[in-house]
Each structure stands twice: as C-alpha cells, then as structure tokens.
Amino acid sequence: xxxxxxxxxxxxxxxxxxxxxxxxxxxxxxxxxxxxxxxxxxxxxxxxxxxxxxxxxxxxxxxxxxxxxxxxxxxxxxxxxxxxxxxxxxxxxxxxxxxxxxxxxxxxxxx
Numbered sequence: 001x002x003x004x005x006x007x008x009x010x011x012x013x014x015x016x017x018x019x020x021x022x023x024x025x026x027x028x029x030x031x032x033x034x035x036x037x038x039x040x041x042x043x044x045x046x047x048x049x050x051x052x053x054x055x056x057x058x059x060x061x062x063x064x065x066x067x068x069x070x071x072x073x074x075x076x077x078x079x080x081x082x083x084x085x086x087x088x089x090x091x092x093x094x095x096x097x098x099x100x101x102x103x104x105x106x107x108x109x110x111x
Contacts, residue, residue: 002086002097008104012076019056021064021089021098028064029098034089036066040103044084051083080107 003022009015021029021036036056042048052074056066068087087099 002100005099005101006104007085007101008106009070009075010108011078011080011105012072012108013070014072015070017068017070019066019068019087019099021066021087028062029089031058031061031064031066031089034058034061034091034096036087036089036098038068038085038087040083040085042081042083051078056087075105078105080105 001024003024007017019036021031023029036058038052038054038056039050040052041050054068054070054074056068058066081104083103083105085099085101085103086097089096089098
C-alpha cells in the first residue's frame, strides 16, 4: 500500500522537493535498479489524462532518497487547484506505487 502525502507550491514556481521512498513500516525502500516517476492529474482515478509527468533524480538509492525538480514551465499554465499525484518505482516491467496524495497549486502573488 502506498504512503499518503501532500505537497503545496505556487503555480509556476521553480522548486526542488526532497523525496524519501519508504516501505509501509517506515524503513527506506532501496531504489537500486529502479527509476522513479511522478504523475499528476486533475482527478484521483480514471478521468482526464496526466497533466504532468516527471522523472525524479535518485540521490542515494540504498537509502531511498531522490529529488523532484520543478521548473517554471512545468506548472505555469495550470490553474490554482488541488491535483492528485502518485510516485511509482519502475524496474523494467515492475511498477511499485510508493506514494499517492494531493498536490495543491496556489495562486502566485506576482500574477
């Protein structure tokens, strides 16, 4: 069962988010041999296609550490709203859901 999490940032912000892949017991998920994919959409199940997909940069595979880096263009055209995301570990045809949750994009003050 994936870990549930939530994130928030302003629309169009450039930001790196530290990510820690964990098992249900809280121990690190060893990412050796895996890649990580972040996917975000407007509805939690079914419905619209993914609005954004990104590959995370693994920084320490045995400890399950990675970084999710956003650049301005990633979310600049998005309306402020609550979106739904997941992070999956991929190794060939194996896909393991690690994290699911909500991603709140807020209004930019400078807009």
